[in-house]
Each structure stands twice: as structure tokens, then as C-alpha cells.
Amino acid sequence: MNRLLKRFPLLQVALCGGAVATTAAISLFGPGLSRVRAALQESPKTVIDEAWQIVNREYVDGTFNQTDWQEVRKSLLGKNYSSREQAYLALRSALEKLNDPYTRFMDPKQYEALSNQTSGELSGVGIRLEVSEQTKVLTVVEPIENSPALKAGIQAGDQILAIDGKLTKGMTVEDASTLIRGDVGTKVKLEIGRQGKESSMLALTRARIELPTVRYSLKQEGTQRIGYIRLNEFSAHAADQMRRAIQDLGNQKVEGYVLDLRGNPGGLLQASIDISRMWMDKGSIVRTVDRKGNNEDIANNRTSLTKLPLVVLVDGNSASSSEILTGALKDNGRATVVGSQTFGKALVQSVHSLSDGSGLAVTIAHYYTPKGTDISHKGITPDVKIDLSDEQRQKLASNPKLLATKEDPQYARALATLQKVALTAPASTVQQASQSQK
Known part of the structure; x- marks a missing residue:
């Protein structure tokens, strides 16, 4: 098996x-x-x-x-x-x-x-919510792509005043989400408030929503065109979303990538393997050992999507599948790792449903990086170590828009590192990578 x-x-x-x-x-x-x-x-x-x-x-x-x-x-x-x-x-x-x-x-x-x-899915209408710090009102952060909410014209900044007639004043995001979610095909009525307009009622039909776990953008950093990709979790849709991100940014003629795994707690093991193969053509990805001492070495299969320079950002909350991907890229010399020491979880679980709908997760194997390193309780040491102060961490947490900007010290160091890598990379390699993404 x-x-x-x-x-x-x-x-x-x-x-x-x-x-x-x-x-x-x-x-x-x-x-x-x-x-x-x-x-x-x-x-x-x-x-x-x-x-x-x-x-x-x-x-x-x-x-x-x-x-x-x-x-x-x-x-x-x-x-x-x-x-x-x-x-x-x-x-x-x-x-x-x-x-x-x-x-x-x-x-x-x-x-x-x-x-x-x-x-990586849920049944609902496809909106991300927050309670606005200014108004204390339940507010739409963004509608999710291809969702009923987006198709109905809901916009970022809209206020959710009532859900199926229940006023949302004082309601938490969690409570509101519970009310909005439901079986596919059923309806939910939302009272929407928008600045400068009277409130309106929308009846939305719930659908199966694919949640975005990958976010990416082209960043013009000086003379460099950088492809920035943030992966929040290794869900069942993460590999497909990563593939689209790499290909889209490649078509926009980026010169290198920053892959941000900070705060990523892990997820499906197969997703980490699939994503590793998008960045590397050859070499080992991970080795697992079960209780009988059986070894399984998972390797790349020459299906990489790019050879452009890559920097990976990690921190103390980058765990498990994040560490498998980071360890594979680091040990194979494919990427430079920047940031803080990672979490240090080197165990694999299988998950079973039980007959009454409950579930059990059980640890079935230990894993090692391609060079045989056991990262348990130690984590992966970045090639370029830069820790954030408590003040810097609080600043980024309170204003997520500062992530991946010059106000983000780890991202700024990643850019500097990427510039050095690009300068030392053979011109033929960069040219070949550029041609392969046309």
C-alpha cells in the first residue's frame, strides 16, 4: 500500500x-x-x-x-x-x-x-468576512472568484446587515459563517449595505466553493520583475492553483520567484510532492520510514515548470508539508531559504472516519529531508536567517497589506537574495528558463 x-x-x-x-x-x-x-x-x-x-x-x-x-x-x-x-x-x-x-x-x-x-472547498456563497475595526459591522473583505457572491455583484467593503432576517449587529465572523454556509442548492438571504446606497436584499443559492490557498502577483521591484506566490495551506486544490500561478507569472516574463510559506501549517502530503515537482526536475523530495523500518523515497520526475531563480520564505509557523517542500528545495540546491527557523514536525498522519461520523488521525511514519536530516523538534535552518522583532511581527499582523512590501523585513531580504542569485546564475540557464515559459 x-x-x-x-x-x-x-x-x-x-x-x-x-x-x-x-x-x-x-x-x-x-x-x-x-x-x-x-x-x-x-x-x-x-x-x-x-x-x-x-x-x-x-x-x-x-x-x-x-x-x-x-x-x-x-x-x-x-x-x-x-x-x-x-x-x-x-x-x-x-x-x-x-x-x-x-x-x-x-x-x-x-x-x-x-x-x-x-x-479546500466549502458549501456557501463565497465571501470572506471581517468585523470592521472602524464601524464594528460585519464587512466583506472580498468575494471569492467564480462564487455566487461575486456573480451577484457583492463587493469588498459591502456590509452584511442581516442573514435570513437575523440582524448581524454584535455577531462574530464565525457565527455569521455558520449561518451563511449550508447545503449546495439551498438559498440564503443577505441584507447588503453599501456606502451611499440604500440597503438591498439578495437571495443567493449556495454552491460548492473552491477556496483559494494560493495568492500571487507580479511585483516590479526596481528593474526586476518578481513573481510573488503565497501558499497558505497544502489543500486538495493547492497543486492546481500553484500550477496556474507559476504558469501565469511565467507568461508575464518574471525574472525570478519568491515563494512565501510563512505561517503555512502543512496539509496533504501528496500536495507537497506535486508542488515540489513543479520547481525541480530531478533529485529526492522526501524519505518516509514506517514502524517496520520500511523506507520509501519519493523523487522528482522531470516535470518542473520553471528553472528561474527561487527564494523561499519561512518562519516558525512553517510546518510539516511546508518543511517537506522547503527541505527538498534546499537540499537539492534549487532555492535559497530566507527567514526564521521552521517549526520542526517530521511526522506523517493518516486520517480515518469512524462509523458515527467522528474521525481519527494517527501517526504512521517519520520523514527525512533528501540529505537524511531529521528535523523533529529542530526545524529547518534558513540559508539566510532573519528573525522579526516582536514589534515588526505585530506591525505585519495588524496590517497584512504590508506583507511582501519593503515594510516586510523578511521579504526585503528575500528580494536582495534573489538579486544576488540572479546575478550569479549562468545566463544560459536564465535564457533557457525564459524560453520554456513562453
Whole structure:
């Protein structure tokens, strides 16, 4: 079974970070347990045993952190549970014995939220919201491309005054989002306020929205044309969006790229592999090792989209899949890494749905960079290390528009580094890269 495919025979998904895709329900009982199957079918113990079996079969540490895992099962199934919540609490307590924060149980709501996050999709009308600091009113930051909101003419700066007749005064963004989301094909009524105009009512039909995880722009920095790409998460749509960004910027005759992975917590493992291959023709991407010591080395396959100079921006919140991509680019000499030490998460999880709609993430492998470096709890050290002061970090956090400008010290250093790389790159390489993007 190839752990690194998006889908497994049981629709299991490998991930690196806070990301997950929908998986099939798995009900597994060990040899000789047929007698208890019927008794457990309608019991909270069903989910407990499903989760225990998955950990027993897949967990990366065969000693289970020196825990008698068979005794854990006996204890869990020997108790009576008055509710599912009580069973969930017992299961979480048992998983804590592994001392692994990434092997975790999710109740149905948590699992659904994580599934939506990593699928890179949601069902709604396609607007990003904020509560305006000036007016304290729920305000549209932007309508998402190809969304019902954009097609209906909703604009950045519009105020959402009511949702299905419920006034939004004092409402949080989270509460508003919950009201706006719903099943595809259903309708939601929004009262829209716009400066200089009377409020109006819009009835929008909810649709499946692809969330943008990649944002990019052409930046004219002095005499240089720079392609700036920011990747927020390795979702199921991240690779396709990255491909479009690289190709579009290449058609605009950029001379180099800045790939911003700051704050990116990770996501689907396959997405990091696919994106690595867009930047490199050859060399290893990552090596994974499971609990039996089985090694799998994932390599590039000569499908790169560009050979132009590349600088990668990282920080302490660049984790997991971000570190796989960064490590691959750094170890293969394909990019210069600029910024702060990365997070240091070198574990791979698979995620399963359980029979009651809850879910389980379980660590199944350890990974190493192409040069064999174990980054666990250490992270990746940038080639050009530049840490932000608390004041600088607060300034950028309070005004995101300053990111990737001269007011952003790490981006400014990335530009200076890119200029040096471009000057030292052989002219034939730059010319060849330019021709390949025509």
C-alpha cells in the first residue's frame, strides 16, 4: 500500500500538518471477536474499538510509547458508557498514553471541519468576512472568484446587515459563517449595505466553493520583475492553483520567484510532492520510514515548470508539508531559504472516519529531508536567517497589506537574495528558463 497517494484502498489519506480529506468508515474487529460485534454495533464501544484497531495496526511506534496497548483495549471495552461523549473522553485519555499530540480523536463536528479545511472547498456563497475595526459591522473583505457572491455583484467593503432576517449587529465572523454556509442548492438571504446606497436584499443559492490557498502577483521591484506566490495551506486544490500561478507569472516574463510559506501549517502530503515537482526536475523530495523500518523515497520526475531563480520564505509557523517542500528545495540546491527557523514536525498522519461520523488521525511514519536530516523538534535552518522583532511581527499582523512590501523585513531580504542569485546564475540557464515559459 502506497502511503503517499491521495487515496488508499480504504480511502485513507496521508497528511502532514492540520489537514485531512474524507475517508471511508472502517469497522475492524480482530480474530475471535465475532461474538461481540453485534453487542458493540449500537454501543459507543464501536467507535472506541475502531479507533483502537487503527492505532494498533498503523501507529509508527510499535511499542506504543512503552504502553501495553492490549491492556488499554481491555480497559476501554470493559467500561460501560452512558453517552458517546463519555466514550470520546475515555478514548482521548487512552490516546494520551502515546504522548503524541498528532495522534488524536475528533468528534463529528471537529472531523467535518477538518475535512472541509483540507478539501479546500466549502458549501456557501463565497465571501470572506471581517468585523470592521472602524464601524464594528460585519464587512466583506472580498468575494471569492467564480462564487455566487461575486456573480451577484457583492463587493469588498459591502456590509452584511442581516442573514435570513437575523440582524448581524454584535455577531462574530464565525457565527455569521455558520449561518451563511449550508447545503449546495439551498438559498440564503443577505441584507447588503453599501456606502451611499440604500440597503438591498439578495437571495443567493449556495454552491460548492473552491477556496483559494494560493495568492500571487507580479511585483516590479526596481528593474526586476518578481513573481510573488503565497501558499497558505497544502489543500486538495493547492497543486492546481500553484500550477496556474507559476504558469501565469511565467507568461508575464518574471525574472525570478519568491515563494512565501510563512505561517503555512502543512496539509496533504501528496500536495507537497506535486508542488515540489513543479520547481525541480530531478533529485529526492522526501524519505518516509514506517514502524517496520520500511523506507520509501519519493523523487522528482522531470516535470518542473520553471528553472528561474527561487527564494523561499519561512518562519516558525512553517510546518510539516511546508518543511517537506522547503527541505527538498534546499537540499537539492534549487532555492535559497530566507527567514526564521521552521517549526520542526517530521511526522506523517493518516486520517480515518469512524462509523458515527467522528474521525481519527494517527501517526504512521517519520520523514527525512533528501540529505537524511531529521528535523523533529529542530526545524529547518534558513540559508539566510532573519528573525522579526516582536514589534515588526505585530506591525505585519495588524496590517497584512504590508506583507511582501519593503515594510516586510523578511521579504526585503528575500528580494536582495534573489538579486544576488540572479546575478550569479549562468545566463544560459536564465535564457533557457525564459524560453520554456513562453
